[in-house]
Each structure stands twice: as structure tokens, then as C-alpha cells.
Amino acid sequence: MNFTSLTFLIFFALFFLIYWFIANRSLEMQNLFILLAGYVFYAWADYRLLSYLICVSALNFFLGIFIEQSQSSKRRRMFVGIGLLQGIGGLFIFKYLNFFIDSLKDAFSSLGIQLSFQTLNIVAPVGISFFTFRTISYLLDIDKGKIKAARDWVIFFNYVSFFPCVLSGPIDRAKNFIPQLANPRVFNYQQAVDGLRQILWGLFKKIVIADSCAQLTNLIFDQYQTLPASTLVVGPLLFTFQIYADFSGYSDIAIGLANLLGFRVTKNFAFPLFSQNIAEFWRRWHISLTSWLTEYVFTPLSIAFRDYGQWGLILSILINFLIIGIWHGPNWTYFLYGFVHGCFFIPLILRGTIGKSAKIAKGKMLPSFAEIMNVFMTMSLVMLTFILFRSENISDAYHYYGRLFSSSFFTVPIIPNGRNIILSVLPFLSIMLFVEWLQREKDHGLQIDGISYSFVRWVIYYSVFLSILQFNNEDIQFIYYKY
């Protein structure tokens, strides 16, 4: 059930009315209703592995209680270990085992040894990377004494499988989300209106920008061997807009849906296209994942390596980014993508500027020339690494880079069958960038409660909605759905 489909619209409209008018008689009923709806939603995406989601929730629910109740640190460690083993082990088996087997076979084959291992025919549960991170942080937080274990199974199961976020995040932390589930919800008009606005903006980014850019990036990446470098440079440029609009669009819809149900979900994007350096980019891009890794991977590692000074910090960053890379999927391209981004941090660490952040054009309408150059350099680096991210394998990426840095860079770009798409999407892309620039201090692009004339606001809503209808040709799945 794609967020952009009519099926989901009907599902959510019915859910919303029952949730606020019938199920609101008690908190327990409301929570149980969200859980049931969540399972219907999940089963729609992949009914075969709903049982896995339920088992994971049940196991982690009991582990949370056992960890809290354990008197000895040995027992606590054992229960935390079981949780980590289940979480990381589940991820490994479902997502990485075949990749591991293939890589091992390739490595031995290059030495002249043929291994007879067979890859397994397994399907990864949708959203496994997202809900696994939720359960791991839950257990670690209980272990550290940051939160209490949930005693109400419905609340905990909802935390793991809250349907707006179960498939592609944001990855909410238990300390933020569980208290919201435990407290009665009161309908908040402003929150609901803002939720609708954010959904509208998310749909605009997904349908108008991401899906249109996808048509061109697919063309370019599929035919890169026959295209000149001047065209190949358009591929990663458009893919940057596509993946941003796709994933931040999804996050906006998820956060907006949660707002309609009375929940505040972690922000996932903060206008990363206006970042002035790579560290700032990662503070603004997929925030819920990066902050999760900062808390549970980078910080413990940097403490462990603190005796090694800057090199310890560099090592921690590299490991952190390798995990970010490989989190996206079992492919060496993602591994290298993470590694390259980790390397981008080295100059910042050596110069001691990693933590520095200056808001772009603070208090001004336009950025300075230096700020424009910083954004240009940062986004150029990001764009170049997206070639790795988008390529099917390392060989494709290597050849793409090879063709990109060739003399045909100075020719006129040829975009096969793409002229019309470019002409139709370019004005909307400019609108998205312009709106996001204007709204860069806000939570999302359509947070327009500052406009006092309601007529103007409605004109904006209708304009955005009609442009969505113009581009809404078919359901195209969100990119991060596969992660």
C-alpha cells in the first residue's frame, strides 16, 4: 500500500475517522486499533513476513523487561546480547547472508578455489533495517537506564510497527515515542493542519519531482555507456534531487500522518541541499539514522579510541560511515559510498572544523558568494558519490566515472527522449528549491501558518495539489522502501 496510492488514501481516511471517533473511548482501544491497522498495512506490503515482525516485537518486549529486572550485570549483558544477536543476526541473515556467500565465493574463486556454497532463497521483511534499529536502541537504552521497559505489550508492539514509519522510518527512539503512546491523545487542530500540509508537500516532492526525475535518471544510468560526459553529469545531478525528493517526501508524509494521529515523530531532513560542508550535510540528511548511529556507534567508538587522538576519531567516523553505507543494502557500491563519505570527514577532523556549523544566509534573503561556493562544493561531492549509490555494481560505477571524466564533457548534452520531461520538471524543481530556500528555518516546505490571508494559503494548497494530479500517472514505489 504505497502512500501515494488511492488505496492508502481510503485506508487512512477510514482509519482516521474510526481512530478519532470510535476508538478514542479509551487509550487501550486506540492503541490496539493503531496496532491492528499497522499489521494490516504491513501485511499489505508483505503478508508472509508479518509473523517475523510480531515475533521480533514479542522477543524484544520480554527482553526489555528481563534486562530491567536483572540484578546482575552478567544477566543483563546476556539479555542485551540476545537482543543484539536477534537484531543484527536477523539483518545479516535476511539482507547480507547471500551477499556474504557470493563475496566469499568470489574471493576464493580469484585464488583458484571453487566453493560449493549455495545462496539461500530468502525474502527480507520490508522495513527490517528500520524496525531492527528501533528494537536495538530500545534494549540499549534500558540497559543504560535511560528508559524504563514497556509493560504494556500493545504500546511496545506499536513502537516497533507504527505504520506511518514502519517501512522507511523515521527511526524514532523509544524515549520519544513510547511516552506518547502511553499518554491519552487529544486532537490538536494546529498539529493536524500542519500534518496535512506536510503530507501535501511530501506528495509534491515524491510525485512531481522524484518520479519525474526518475524517468530521466533511469534513462541516463541505463544507457551511460552510449552517452557523452556532458549528459552523464546530468544523471547524478538529477538523482540527487530524485533521492532527496523521494526520501524526504516519504518522511514528510510519514511525519504528517503521525501528526494527524496526534504523534510527534522525529524530523528526518532539514533542507540538506543547502549544506555548506559534508558534516553539515549529514546533520541534515536522514537525521534519524545518523543520530541513531552517532549515539550507539560513533560515540562509544570515539570513547574507546580516545587515546589515539584525531586518528581515533577518524577511525570512529570511518566505521560509522561504513555502517551507514552497508545499512542501505548488500552491495559493495553502498560500502564504498559510506567509505568515501567517511573520508570526506578527514580534512574536517584534521582542521578541527567538524563540529562547526554556520547557518546559511542567516537573517538574510540571499547567501553570500562564499556560502554559494561552499554549497556548490559540498553538493558536487555528494552528487559524485551518488553515482556509486545509484550504480548496480562497482564495475558500472567505475565505468560511469571513467566516461564522466572524459573529453566529451565539453559537448552538448544529449538526453534520449528526455527533452519533454526536462522541460516539464524543471519549473517544478525550481519551485521546490525556491520554496525550501524560503522555508529553510522551518520544519518543512509548506509550513505556511505565517501567511495570515487564508485565501492565499488555500490558493497554495490547491496549486500544489493540482500539480500533483498533473504528474500522478502511476504508483512508483519509494526508493527507501527496499531498505
Added chain:
Amino acid sequence: MSRFLKKLTFLFIFPLLLFFACLEVMLRNIPNDYSFKRKWLDTNAKQIKLLVLGSSTGYYGVNPNFLSGKAFNAAHVYQNPKYDLFILEKFISSFDSLQYIILPVTYHSFFYSLETSEENWRTKNYYIHYGMKGNRFDPKLNLAFYDHSLLSILKRTFRYYIKGQDEINCNAPGFGTSYLLERRLPNWEGEGEIKAKVHSALFNQEDYSENLMMLERMAGLCKERRIKLIMVFAPAWDTYIEHIDTELLKLDLLKCEEISRKYGNVSFVNMLNDRRFTNDDFYDVNHLNEFGSKKFTLAIDSIMNSYPLTD
């Protein structure tokens, strides 16, 4: 809550529902090939002696004006055997005088299902205009505006309601009239390789079996009603034929011949490589233009006359 729902309903949902309801009604009332052919068959099915079915090859390839006897072309672009059978079954009780069904076949006729093809938006026409029964809750099948961009919908309504241009692209007996020689693209021959590869890539074993099953059901129904089914492998241009998958083509020919042998009322004629069709007869590499279609129809007419009806 009530303020929120009232505002949402009266300022957004109602106006939009009204807008889309109007669009839906307006779109459904624009005459197109499907509504035209449905209406024609509703009133004239009893009188026709020959019926043309099939996809674009039939639609643009067989002009009933050149057939001897009252004939009608009920082919539509991308129409595969499932929909051919549907039309036949729908009107079978009215086809009192029907003696021949002409089914032009192409290399990729059986490779795909309309529902999963790139032209899947056409399926709704069978539900909306031909009254096909299906999932009532699937908007793709039941809503005329669904799956089309807003601008294209507005353009269509403007063209019909303001400029008076309908969407019927066929002549009175249902033959598609827009593939004219003068409209042919200058580099049409060069598309042969790409088109052949695209068509080969459409091959899907499940769809293939399903389509052949539908074809056999058609043959069976025709036999029951003493109707002669003539399958004609339509001509294509050399640059296309050179690049089609020979194994798949062999399979096509084998299956058509098999069905022809199995059912006594079915004849199969292969005109794929027919040298009577020259460069000037084609609109593109796998469709005939107005001159080619005349030649093709006359050839079919003579074939038909050489296959007299038998019990």
C-alpha cells in the same frame, strides 16, 4: 476536530469530489473508438457477415470497406485474445449472420497481457464502454480520469466540449484512419531493430499460454456457431523481421498452425514476409498505411473466398 473536518470537507474534499465527478462524467461522454464500436455493435451486430478482431494490426490493417459483405472492424490498439474473446462472447447471441472472423496476428500478439503492459490504461475502456465485469473497487478499471495527467484530461475535455473534436479515430466500419503515408516518420525504417527487440522483450510465458488458451476458446466458440476463423500473420517491414527472435517466431507459427489443425473451422495464413507489400505500403515497421491496408484487406478477401464455409 469538527472545525478541522468541516474545513477539510467543505473547502477541499467536496470541491475536489465535485470537480472529479464532473470530469468523470465529461470524459465518459466524449465519444471514442470504444464507445463508438460498442454502440455500433449494439445496433448492427445482427447484420454483419464478417468481423475483424485483434490489435493495432487489425485496427489499422483491415478496412471493411474493401471486404465483400457487411463487415465491421472491432479491433483496438493493444487488444489481445482475452479482449477479442470478450467482445465475441458479449455479442455472440446477436451475431445472427456472422460467417467469418478475421484475426490479424503479429509476432508479439500473444506475448503480453494488456493489464500489465505499458498500455494498461486501455483496459478501463472495456469496463467503462463495453461493460466488462471486473473489480468494481479498482479505480484503474472504473474511473476514466484515473492514471491520466490533469493537463491531458483538461485538454481532452476542452477539445471536445469547446472545439467539438471527439476521439473517434476510425471510419464508419471501425477501421483506424490515422496511419497515413503522408504522416510517416522520415526514419521509420531505422526503428526496426529497436521495435523488434522491445516486442521480443514483452514475451512472458504465462501470458503466452493464457493468450493461446483464449485463442483456443475463441476457436471453439466459432466452431460451435459455425463461424470460420481466419488468422492472418500480418506483413512487417524487413528491418523489423531481421531482428525478431526466430525461435519465438517459430513458436508463434507452430502454435497458429496447431490451432488451425485442431479446429477444422480455423485457417492460418502467413503473410509476414509477403513480397507484395513494398516500402510505400507501410506506416511504420509493423503497421500498414492506407495503401498497404487496402492491399492487405483485398488479399484477405480473396483468401476468405477461397475458404468456403463448411459444416
